[in-house]
Amino acid sequence: MTYKVLYRGPLSSCNYACDYCPFAKTKNTRKELQDDAKKLSRFTNWVGQQDYDFEVLFTPWGEAMIRRHYQDAFGVLSRLGNVKKVCAQTNLSGNLDWLDDVEVKSTALWCTFHPSQVSQGKFLRQCDVLLSKGVSFSVGTVGLKADFDAISRLRNALSKDVYLWVNAYKREEGYYSDADLNFLESIDPNFPINNQRHQSLGQSCRAGKSSFSVDGNGRVQSCHFIKSEIGNIYDKNFFSQLKERKCSNNTCGCHIGYVHLDRLNLYEVYGERVMERIPLAFQK
Ligand code: SF4
């Protein structure tokens, strides 16, 4: 059995200032960062002690990969025999030298481009570093209308082999015109899947069975979107808590959630690269 684990520790800070985001330019104190590092280290040790295989995705509140303790933990996890893959969501702003110490074949990144925060040239240079190191990655952005030109230029400048996903801006109903939808689908063929909230109540989902979310204290939820605790990884009988479940939310609207919803069959679209969001059509 390979478990897909979304790790989100207490870290909540970011070096960017996207105006739609609650973590914009937020800071953690040194004490908070030390606490976050301690919890991450405990999680990493736990993974290494298990008899099961894992894929791990860091989904922080903010930007984690500028922090040494996440870079080190990523390296440790990537070298563990029972970790098939370790991934992180990142704005790709930091120095990428830490990737010289990871096991590249089990490393992948989910890189988000924020046109209001970084020039396209700088972001693309970071992508080139990933390509030169042989690191698998997807690139994505939020489909804000103000960014359409930037999104178009990014698609033209990125290697054709790199998947560019677009997250729909869903806060305003009817935000997109038909022309907008056509444009975004021309950039990301899977945009229509993201541009909706999928009915999920009572439906079978891998979350809580073969996929789960864990916080810095080991507290486990089926996914980030259902807040009830289903166990704690640091309890001896933890794995017995994982079982077939039905979703208790009305809808599911994020890739990291709905990709596990059985009826959507999205494992057939992403194959082994569900976590880093690279569809089969873009896999080498
Ligand atoms: S980079 Fe991500 S976490 Fe940071 S402010 Fe922008 S959206 Fe928020």
Ligand code: SF4
């Ligand atoms: S469908 Fe979404 S909200 Fe429901 S259990 Fe699965 S991941 Fe969670």
